[in-house]
Amino acid sequence: DAGVTQSPTHLIKTRGQQVTLRxxxxxxxxxxxxxxxxLGQGPQFIFQYYExxxxxRGNFPDRFSGHxxxxxxxxxxxxxxxxxxxxxxxxxxxxxxxxQLDEKLFFGSxxxxxxx
Amino acid sequence: AxxxxxxxxxxxxxxxxAVTLDCTYDTSDPSYGLFWYKQPSSGEMIxxxxxxxxxxxxATEGRYSLNFQKARKSANLVISASQLGxxxxxxxxxxxxxxxxxxxGKGTMLLVSP
Numbered sequence: 001d002a003g004v005t006q007s008p009t010h011l012i013k014t015r016g017q018q019v020t021l022r023x024x025x026x027x028x029x030x031x032x033x034x035x036x037x038x039l040g041q042g043p044q045f046i047f048q049y050y051e052x053x054x055x056x057r058g059n060f061p062d063r064f065s066g067h068x069x070x071x072x073x074x075x076x077x078x079x080x081x082x083x084x085x086x087x088x089x090x091x092x093x094x095x096x097x098x099x100q101l102d103e104k105l106f107f108g109s110x111x112x113x114x115x116x
Numbered sequence: 117a118x119x120x121x122x123x124x125x126x127x128x129x130x131x132x133x134a135v136t137l138d139c140t141y142d143t144s145d146p147s148y149g150l151f152w153y154k155q156p157s158s159g160e161m162i163x164x165x166x167x168x169x170x171x172x173x174x175a176t177e178g179r180y181s182l183n184f185q186k187a188r189k190s191a192n193l194v195i196s197a198s199q200l201g202x203x204x205x206x207x208x209x210x211x212x213x214x215x216x217x218x219x220x221g222k223g224t225m226l227l228v229s230p
Contacts, residue, residue: 033217042120042207042220043161056217088159097216101149102168105218107161 002027004093004108012114013081021076021111025093031055032074033105034066035090043090049074050097078113086115118142120208120221127226129198136183137193137224139208148212150191152182155205155223164206167191198228 005024013019025032031050035043045058049068068074072093078085089112092105121140129135141150152164167175167182175182183192195202205225209218 031216040222042209042222043218045217045219048216056215058217090159090161092161094216099216101147101211101213102166103211103216104151104163104166105161106163107153110159112159 004091004106006089006091006108006111008111009109010112010114012116014116015081015083017081017115018077018079019081019113021078021089021091021113022073023076023091023093023108024073025091026106029093029095029106030072031094031097032068032072033092033094034074034076035092036060037088037090037110039087046076048097055097081115083115086113088112118221119219120210122208122221122224124224125222127224129195129226129228131200131228131230132197134194134196135198135226137195137206137208137226139191139193139221141189141191141208141210143189143210143212145212148210150182150184151209151211151218152180152191152193153207153209153220154202155207157204161207165193195226200228200230202226203228 033048034046037043047057052068063079088110090110091108148169150167153161165177181194205223207223209220
């Protein structure tokens with residue numbers, strides 16, 4: 001049973017560039033959430049995709065955008081990269097938009113993005 | 117205001133001893149869920165334990181237990197019989213009704229020594 005997979009594992013970009021990160025959810029899951037984890041901090045919620053639509057969004061600028069495909073996989077796009085975008089980007093999957101309080105999120109190992 | 121507060125940046129414990137990692141939370145909603153996750157150096161967040169606000173008993177999962185004190189709004193993680201493999205970052209998180217997302221604290225780094 002494949003867990004949550006993310007690619008690439010590491011990425012180096014320069015300021016102003018654009019980046020795309022990819023995530024495949026755990027088998028049986030239909031919802032993908034993206035988190036940004038800066039060094040020494042806890043993960044911060046970016047947005048959630050369910051039924052190919054953005055359902056909830058955290059406090060992130062619209063430079064951060066996403067997409068969910070019919071097979072439930074998802075992409076996170078960041079435009080006009082800033083130095084402050086350097087972080088570990090975590091993808092989490094769940095079922096039915098994690099609408100139950102006790103619904104666990106299953107995380108991938110993340111993509112480490114460095115912006116120079 | 118911080119929704120989840122973890123006041124211990126780092127904790128040290130010897131192998132086979134018990135350790136308590138602190139977590140306090142802030143919500144005005146009577147219904148909420150509390151989670152603890154472990155993050156080893158690989159980066160993956162691993163679910164450890166869950167406590168619902170209406171659960172009458174403290175949650176337990178193997179060597180992990182949650183010391184839930186609702187009136188004090190605290191949900192401390194207790195790890196019994198620490199193992200070297202327990203060395204990792206530990207995050208407390210909360211989910212409130214209407215929000216499918218989790219809000220995380222800043223984490224506590226646990227180091228287990230032989």
